[in-house]
Amino acid sequence: MPYLAILLIAHPLLRKTYNFLRPVTSRNGSPRLNGKSTFVSVADGEARLEQRATFDYIFAFLFLGAMHGFSALKIVMILYLNFQVATRLPRKFVPAATWIFNIAILFANELSDGYKYAGMAAYLSPVGAGTGFLNELGMWMDSYGGIMRRWEVLFNITVLRLISFNLDYYFSLDTKTGSSLEVCDPITPNKIISNEDKKKQLDPSSLSERDRVKTPASPKDYSFRNYVAYAIYAPLYLTGPIITFNDYISQLKYPPASIETARTIKYGIRFLLCLLTIELVLHFNYCIAISKGNPVWSDYTPAQLSLMSYFNLHILWLKLLLPWRFFRLWALIDGIDPPENMLRCLSNNPSTVAFWRGWHKSYNRWLIRYIYVPLGGSSSKTWTSTVRTCLNYALCFTFVALWHDISLNLLVWGWLIVFFMMPEVIAGLLFPRRKWENNLTAYRVLCGIGVVGNLMLMMMANLVGFAVGIDGLKSIIQGIFRDWSGKSKKSIKPLAHADILAGLMFLVTACSALFVGIQVMFEVREGEMRKGIFLKC
Numbered sequence: 001m002p003y004l005a006i007l008l009i010a011h012p013l014l015r016k017t018y019n020f021l022r023p024v025t026s027r028n029g030s031p032r033l034n035g036k037s038t039f040v041s042v043a044d045g046e047a048r049l050e051q052r053a054t055f056d057y058i059f060a061f062l063f064l065g066a067m068h069g070f071s072a073l074k075i076v077m078i079l080y081l082n083f084q085v086a087t088r089l090p091r092k093f094v095p096a097a098t099w100i101f102n103i104a105i106l107f108a109n110e111l112s113d114g115y116k117y118a119g120m121a122a123y124l125s126p127v128g129a130g131t132g133f134l135n136e137l138g139m140w141m142d143s144y145g146g147i148m149r150r151w152e153v154l155f156n157i158t159v160l161r162l163i164s165f166n167l168d169y170y171f172s173l174d175t176k177t178g179s180s181l182e183v184c185d186p187i188t189p190n191k192i193i194s195n196e197d198k199k200k201q202l203d204p205s206s207l208s209e210r211d212r213v214k215t216p217a218s219p220k221d222y223s224f225r226n227y228v229a230y231a232i233y234a235p236l237y238l239t240g241p242i243i244t245f246n247d248y249i250s251q252l253k254y255p256p257a258s259i260e261t262a263r264t265i266k267y268g269i270r271f272l273l274c275l276l277t278i279e280l281v282l283h284f285n286y287c288i289a290i291s292k293g294n295p296v297w298s299d300y301t302p303a304q305l306s307l308m309s310y311f312n313l314h315i316l317w318l319k320l321l322l323p324w325r326f327f328r329l330w331a332l333i334d335g336i337d338p339p340e341n342m343l344r345c346l347s348n349n350p351s352t353v354a355f356w357r358g359w360h361k362s363y364n365r366w367l368i369r370y371i372y373v374p375l376g377g378s379s380s381k382t383w384t385s386t387v388r389t390c391l392n393y394a395l396c397f398t399f400v401a402l403w404h405d406i407s408l409n410l411l412v413w414g415w416l417i418v419f420f421m422m423p424e425v426i427a428g429l430l431f432p433r434r435k436w437e438n439n440l441t442a443y444r445v446l447c448g449i450g451v452v453g454n455l456m457l458m459m460m461a462n463l464v465g466f467a468v469g470i471d472g473l474k475s476i477i478q479g480i481f482r483d484w485s486g487k488s489k490k491s492i493k494p495l496a497h498a499d500i501l502a503g504l505m506f507l508v509t510a511c512s513a514l515f516v517g518i519q520v521m522f523e524v525r526e527g528e529m530r531k532g533i534f535l536k537c
Contacts (some may be wrong), residue, residue: 007234045378053225063232063237067143072151082165099245118138157242165245171216200367240338241331241361270325350447351454367400372396389425398411480513
């Protein structure tokens with residue numbers, strides 16, 4: 001936190017200093033760059049891109065050197081090779097080569113433990129020369145690993161940006177996907193403006209995130225400088241949120257209208273409140289310490305086990321929320337508006353599909369653009385299309401699991417998520433809303449009953465992937481339902497009927513509490529729609 005706090009202050013100050021020393025020269029008659037009611041000219045946008053991208057490019061190398069020491073050379077080499085894949089290969093080979101190269105990098109980083117220089121030296125040295133110059137040089141370079149020696153741990157986020165650059169460049173070469181944005185330029189009034197922009201009557205700074213992502217950059221913008229500036233953009237380098245290359249270039253050229261000082265200050269206050277929240281929770285709630293201490297699960301009652309699992313997931317949610325909010329705050333201060341992850345609280349997600357749209361929203365949009373849509377997207381009109389949709393889900397979550405970490409728990413987690421999505425998809429086919437228009441109250445109760453099971457399945461899957469693992473979940477379930485076995489773990493005597501009844505009452509009570517909470521979730525969404533807020537999560 002101290003290092004990050006220093007960066008949060010120093011980086012924007014260095015940006016302002018650089019901008020002061022190398023200001024953008026606006027053309028005569030062009031609108032102001034930060035004007036709220038006028039268009040930004042093409043020339044001004046290009047000048048702003050030149051200014052900001054050059055600073056990001058220079059700062060990227062300084063940042064890498066400070067963060068990873070000599071390991072920065074390995075990262076630069078990976079970036080260079082990926083750039084060659086995108087720009088040197090024939091167009092038809094770019095997608096396949098991009099996926100093969102970057103997935104191979106994920107596995108190689110994990111298996112080689114970050115390519116230690118000492119290991120490379122030992123491989124290059126003659127047999128028996130274990131104390132030669134190369135070995136000493138390798139060990140010396142490994143000793144200067146920067147602030148974060150294990151660079152490969154969080155490099156997975158950078159891999160997503162490498163794929164984004166390659167595929168955005170690949171899509172830009174296809175004339176059918178659209179053309180780069182053309183904006184109103186008062187110096188060249190006869191310049192053609194696209195029909196879509198004429199219809200929207202928007203200047204580039206007012207474009208939505210979707211439009212910025214879909215609109216390809218100019219061919220000259222896919223340069224090595226812009227590529228490095230994007231891939232190692234300091235505020236989003238370590239954990240994201242993830243922003244596509246097209247979106248990044250668009251925001252460098254035209255400052256988004258959503259960047260406002262008052263809004264950024266409020267966002268900073270919200271981050272501090274979240275930080276205070278997790279400090280309070282960790283101070284009074286010991287569920288993480290208990291789950292990591294190899295407890296005897298049979299010592300806990302079903303209610304204690306259930307609450308422990310429930311709060312374990314909430315602490316996980318807060319633990320991930322904090323870095324995403326912090327780095328997004330840094331980006332907002334720097335003038336970039338990335339997507340917001342975790343739009344809703346963990347306890348306000350009745351739908352499995354909607355839950356994953358909002359949990360890691362920027363990653364979800366990345367998956368949709370680069371994996372899900374190219375695979376065919378989703379459809380629930382027929383059983384065949386539903387099976388294909390589930391297969392697409394499986395492929396996406398398999399990549400997600402391997403991307404997080406190469407471990408059995410996460411692979412099982414990814415497959416469980418897809419398996420647990422199927423009841424919701426099938427229920428949507430069997431009970432479509434249109435057939436219940438005359439009895440929406442009954443439909444809402446029916447949905448509430450289904451979501452009770454949905455929530456339990458989601459909690460189980462996330463406990464496997466990020467908390468207690470497969471064995472831990474098995475022990476928790478056995479502990480919760482031990483009253484059904486008819487025998488106590490501490491005694492061979494049969495349990496009394498009162499004990500079995502207590503287990504049944506707990507299950508009914510827990511499901512009833514979830515059902516009531518689900519109805520509150522439904523009403524929250526109804527209230528949002530009455531205000532004109534329509535979120536898909």
